[in-house]
Amino acid sequence: MSSGVTATTAPTPSASPAPPASSLPGGARERLVQAAARLFSTQGVHVGVDAVCREAGVSKRSMYQLFTSKEELVAASLVAQLPARAAELLPPDEVRDPRARILHVFERQEALEPGNDFLGCPFLSAAVEVKTSEHPAAAVVRDQKAGLASFFAHEAARAGVADAELLARQLMVVFDGASSASVVSARPLEGLGVLTARMLLEAAGSERPQ
Amino acid sequence: MSSGVTATTAPTPSASPAPPASSLPGGARERLVQAAARLFSTQGVHVGVDAVCREAGVSKRSMYQLFTSKEELVAASLVAQLPARAAELLPPDEVRDPRARILHVFERQEALEPGNDFLGCPFLSAAVEVKTSEHPAAAVVRDQKAGLASFFAHEAARAGVADAELLARQLMVVFDGASSASVVSARPLEGLGVLTARMLLEAAGSERPQ
Numbered sequence: 001m002s003s004g005v006t007a008t009t010a011p012t013p014s015a016s017p018a019p020p021a022s023s024l025p026g027g028a029r030e031r032l033v034q035a036a037a038r039l040f041s042t043q044g045v046h047v048g049v050d051a052v053c054r055e056a057g058v059s060k061r062s063m064y065q066l067f068t069s070k071e072e073l074v075a076a077s078l079v080a081q082l083p084a085r086a087a088e089l090l091p092p093d094e095v096r097d098p099r100a101r102i103l104h105v106f107e108r109q110e111a112l113e114p115g116n117d118f119l120g121c122p123f124l125s126a127a128v129e130v131k132t133s134e135h136p137a138a139a140v141v142r143d144q145k146a147g148l149a150s151f152f153a154h155e156a157a158r159a160g161v162a163d164a165e166l167l168a169r170q171l172m173v174v175f176d177g178a179s180s181a182s183v184v185s186a187r188p189l190e191g192l193g194v195l196t197a198r199m200l201l202e203a204a205g206s207e208r209p210q
Numbered sequence: 211m212s213s214g215v216t217a218t219t220a221p222t223p224s225a226s227p228a229p230p231a232s233s234l235p236g237g238a239r240e241r242l243v244q245a246a247a248r249l250f251s252t253q254g255v256h257v258g259v260d261a262v263c264r265e266a267g268v269s270k271r272s273m274y275q276l277f278t279s280k281e282e283l284v285a286a287s288l289v290a291q292l293p294a295r296a297a298e299l300l301p302p303d304e305v306r307d308p309r310a311r312i313l314h315v316f317e318r319q320e321a322l323e324p325g326n327d328f329l330g331c332p333f334l335s336a337a338v339e340v341k342t343s344e345h346p347a348a349a350v351v352r353d354q355k356a357g358l359a360s361f362f363a364h365e366a367a368r369a370g371v372a373d374a375e376l377l378a379r380q381l382m383v384v385f386d387g388a389s390s391a392s393v394v395s396a397r398p399l400e401g402l403g404v405l406t407a408r409m410l411l412e413a414a415g416s417e418r419p420q
Contacts, residue, residue, distance in 0.1 A: 042341065043341060044254070044256060044339055044341060046254060046256035117342075118343065119341060120338060124338075124390055124393075124394065125338050127390075127393050127394050128330060128334075128335050128338045128339070128390075128393055129254055129338070129339060131252065131253060131254060131329065132327075133328065133395075133396035138394075138396075141394055142394060142395065145394050169391075169402055170402065170405075170406045170409075172387070172391065173383075173384055173387035173388055173390075173391055173402060173403065173406055174383055174384070174387055174406075175387070176386070176387045176390035176391060176394070177382070177383035177384055177385070177386045177387025177388070177390065178383055178387070179390070180334055180337075180338075180383075180386035180387065180389070180390060181379075181382065181383055181386060183334075183337050183338055184334065184337050184348075184351055184352060184355050184386070185343075185352065186343035186348075192379055192380065192383060193383065195380075196380045196383055196384075196410070199380075199409075199410060199413045200406070200409060200410075200413075202413070203409045203410075203412070203413050
């Protein structure tokens with residue numbers, strides 16, 4: 001019930017059934033998706049399929065047997081990052097207080113950015129880069145963001161917030177704005193996201209823990 | 211005194227002195243910068259110089275006489291957008307109340323996005339896309355964001371906010387987060403940025419207008 005992000009059903013990256021990775025020599029699909037995630041995150045989604053194939057050690061012909069388009073490879077590279085991203089951001093079950101569970105996400109966001117070279121949220125970056133909401137990757141990003149918003153709304157309701165959905169949307173603004181501030185400044189946020197989230201929680205009338 | 215954004219001194223896009231645009235046939239520099247701004251904003255800063263030169267009707271040789279690198283062309287294309295962006299976002303002098311002046315920016319941001327195909331802030335997008343704070347374009351973005359933050363801080367101080375600098379940083383988080391929400395959802399914000407900014411203004415103890 002606290003797995004808002006992972007619970008999101010990501011759109012299937014390929015509409016036509018691709019052969020399962022396990023049936024392919026050396027896990028070509030897995031290697032392609034991992035190489036794509038690495039290159040697209042650090043250099044941008046405009047990186048060409050040639051570079052991804054080279055990095056993965058997979059032929060372009062094999063790539064196009066697995067993905068009908070570059071767009072699908074971009075989407076699949078994001079889907080592959082969903083579980084790790086959720087694990088990075090969401091609180092462990094031991095954290096029980098709903099306010100603490102929400103603030104944990106902002107603490108983790110700030111803690112992760114220096115090790116991420118201040119590249120910001122990889123999902124948000126992909127949405128910015130693809131330039132159209134019609135891109136299959138944009139759908140993955142919408143779902144990932146909706147998953148995190150659901151987590152916030154669930155915890156906000158537990159914290160006694162009257163309009164938990166609205167607060168969740170505001171917390172998403174803070175989350176993505178803090179990610180953007182990391183990218184722009186390339187410096188630690190010094191608690192800016194956590195503090196802003198806390199102020200909105202209080203303004204929304206959440207109950208302080210006993 | 212209310213021109214925080216325009217008052218920002220943008221870094222000179224070229225370290226070596228380029229010939230003034232007026233000395234060039236047909237204003238090659240101006241045409242290049244405008245074409246670059248158009249293509250980089252709508253397609254991303256990875257668009258090649260060949261495409262920019264074609265769009266501008268300027269030879270690549272001429273381009274490299276004006277800009278020592280693609281990076282400098284990206285930075286110059288952002289510098290060229292600073293005045294129009296400030297005019298789009300900042301309140302007219304007739305708006306006197308500092309809270310109203312701050313909220314005006316968020317109202318304008320929301321109003322502009324549908325006509326902008328929900329591409330978000332062009333400065334933020336460039337910072338996300340260049341992937342390194344060392345890029346000359348990243349310096350232009352930092353200055354543009356610092357200019358808007360200065361405007362917020364100035365008005366917040368006028369509104370009686372004790373820690374106007376902190377509130378300004380938070381308002382920047384809301385501004386860039388609302389921009390991101392526009393990109394992700396590709397739908398109007400329905401007042402989300404304005405409402406969130408207003409709540410932070412109130413939480414920070416700004417005085418309501420008489």
